[in-house]
Amino acid sequence: MKLTHFSLLVAFVLQGVYAVPNLPSNDLKPRRTSSILINPAAQPALPSAQQAASSSASVGLNLTNIQGDILIGMKKNKELFFFFSIVDPTSFKSQLGADILPLITSTTELLAVSTQPNTLVNIAFSQRGLTALGITDNLGDSLFTAGQLNDASSLGDTTSNWVSEFAGTSIDGVLLLASDTVDNINNTLSQLQSTLNGSISEVYSIQGQARPGNEQGHEHFGFMDGISNPAIDGFSTPLPGQAVVAPGIILVGEQGDGTTRPSWAIDGSFLAFRQLEQRVPEFNKFLIDNALSEPNLTVDQNTELLGARMMGRWKSGAPVDLTPLVDDPVLAADPQRNNNFNYTHPDFNLATDQSHCPFSAHIRKTNPRADIGGSFSEHIIRAGIPYGPEVTDAEAASNVSSTDPTLERGLAFVAYQANIGNGFAFLQQFWANNINFHTSSVGQDPxxxxxxxxxxxxxxxxxxxxxxxxxTLNQDFVISRGGEYFFSPSLSAIQNTFSA
Ligand code: HEM
Incomplete structure (x- = not known):
């Protein structure tokens, strides 16, 4: 059935979902019949527009004002990160309000296929970008203000591995374009570029895509990703075991954000971007060379077991805390169960027992659940996507990643939070890189x-x-190629503060 503009408008009114009245809106654009997002069974489903409208009303969240990428997690199918510098601030500001704002996708628009745009368009700015636009208010986040290059040594990065564009600090902002096809993204990019008519210029870009076939939703080492993000009070109903956080842990100025901010910054979020290269052939070789020796398991199973214990989940996504020796794909695909663990077990000493999950496992380092009492504010929303091609036969045969830059693969990592020092940077520096977290000499996150x-x-x-x-890990399998810190403003801030 072809939806008319009028029937869409009626559907919006019936759902109680209406754009902020004084904002331009693309609600009346042609809509789609298939989703721009992926939805693997292991990943939590998004709330329906109706559910989200009623729960957000209960805490006064305005989902039509929040850029769409922030709360949806790792569900993108194809996504382009277009890093730009602002060449002509005056023209850019007027184009932003008049022509770009109507294309910016809100959270509400993403929650039903019928209201999704052809291509999600979101935008975020670095401190350098704010300065270029003449925005002098202090956003209250010192890591954002200083930029990621200044944070590189605290994060443990080797800056000689950084791509020169991130080290060059000429990035003012990033456009995030996501859809189900690269053609849609490229068409939208052309449209944006002709509208912007030279007021911004490309510094660098990364094309991300969900992996093919059965690997959809899995990162390049092969593990299902995007299973565990915190539920935001007022956005989604928590699944069993899922952390629940106040909206102000992710959204600036909302309840739970303890920092003083300019009033226009409300409903924005800080976006920590990282280009994380993954050395997949080397990782696979390491697992084979160091296969564990559990009795009753084959060599292949002992190889898989080592990888699962490094990650804290099997490749299917099943948590080792619930199924320590064998994978359980049915459990993995069940959102009612796949997050329902906290490392405690009856008759189990939480401080010493690693029989189910190592203290160093990636998911235990980055979300220690009951290890530190279960309730803490160091949470992020992860919204990244894999980039780069699949491993080639030649790489698999040699166990070495190619030096051809077009074959680099990894994770275009995106974390949203209201406080970078309490979010991404905290997790990386004080948990993942800290050999004494959570127990003395346990080592870094593998x-x-x-x-x-x-x-x-x-x-x-x-x-x-x-x-x-x-x-012993003789080498790291994830190499930071750098990144930047951005602020993803609300739609009303784009209209009232960022535009001329
Ligand atoms: C290439 C790099 C990375 C890979 C391959 C990777 C992979 C994964 C995988 C497979 C999961 C389990 C699926 C899930 O629970 O959603 C996961 C969870 C997680 N990762 Fe990563 N990750 C990477 C980088 C990072 C970074 C840089 C951080 C933060 C500093 C991070 C923080 C987290 C968090 C918070 C979780 C959820 C833990 C939980 O709630 O149980 N990851 N990651």
Whole structure:
């Protein structure tokens, strides 16, 4: 059935979902019949527009004012990150309000296929970009203000690995364009570029895409991703075991954000972007060379087990805390169960027992659940997407990643939070890279941790038969290629503060 503009308008009114009245809106554009998002069974479903409208009303959240990428997690199918510098601030400001704002996708628009745009368009600015636009208010986040390059050594990055454009600090902002096809994205980009008519110029771009076939939703090492994001009070109904956070942990100026902000910043969020290269052939070789030796498991199963204990989940997404020795794909695909764990078990010493999940496992390092009492504010919404091609036969045969830059693969990592120092940067610096978290000398996170100075590093707890045995990683399998910190403003801030 072809939806007319009028029937769409009626549908909006019936759902109680109406754009902020004084904002231009693209609600009346032609709509789609298939989603721009992926929805693997293991990932939590988005709330319906109706559910979200009623729960957001209960806490006074305005989902039509919040850019769409912030709360939807890792559900993008194809996504282009277009990093730009502002060449002509005066023209850009007037185009932003008049021509770009109507294309910016709100959260509400994404919640029903019929209201999704052809291509999601979101925009975020670095501190340098705010300055270029003459916005002098202090947003109250010192890491954002200083930029990510200044944070590189605290994050454990080797800046010689950074792509020059991130190290060059000429990035004023990023356009995020997401859809189900690259053609849609390219058409929207052409439309934006002709509208902007030279007021911005491209500095760098990364094309991300969900992996093909059965790997959809899995990151390049092969593990299902996007299973565990916190539920935002007022947006979604928590699933069993899911952390619930006040909206102000992710959205600036909302309840739970303890920092003083300019009033226009409300409903924005800080976007921490990282280009994280993944050395997949080397990771696979490491698992084979260090396969565990659980009795009753085959060599292949012991190989898989080591990877699962490094991540804290099997490749299917099933948590090792619930199924420690064998994968359970049915559990993995069940959102009612796949987050329902907190590392405690009856007759189990939480402080010493790593038989189910190592203390160093990636998901335990980055969300320690009951290890630190269960209720804490160091949460992020992860909204990244894999980039780069699949491993080639030649790479798989040699166990070495190609040096051809067009074959680089990894995760275009995106984290949203209201406070970068309490969110992404905290998780990376104080948990993942800290050999003494959560237990003395447990080692860094085997997936994303980095030793300073660079070099081989020992990780504890990976062997269930002897948790005191350290396993040495001679190299890191995730290499930071740099990134930037951005602020993703609300639609009303784009209209009233960012536009001329
Ligand atoms: C290439 C780099 C990375 C890979 C391959 C990776 C992979 C994964 C996978 C497979 C999961 C389990 C699925 C899920 O629970 O959603 C996960 C969870 C998670 N990751 Fe990462 N990740 C990477 C980088 C990062 C970084 C840089 C951070 C933050 C500093 C981070 C924070 C988290 C958090 C908070 C969770 C959820 C843990 C939980 O709630 O149980 N990840 N990651």
């Amino acid at each position: 997936i994303i941790g980095v030793a300073t100075p660079d070099g081989p590093r020992s990780v504890g707890g990976l062997d269930p038969l002897d948790s005191t045995r350290d396993i």
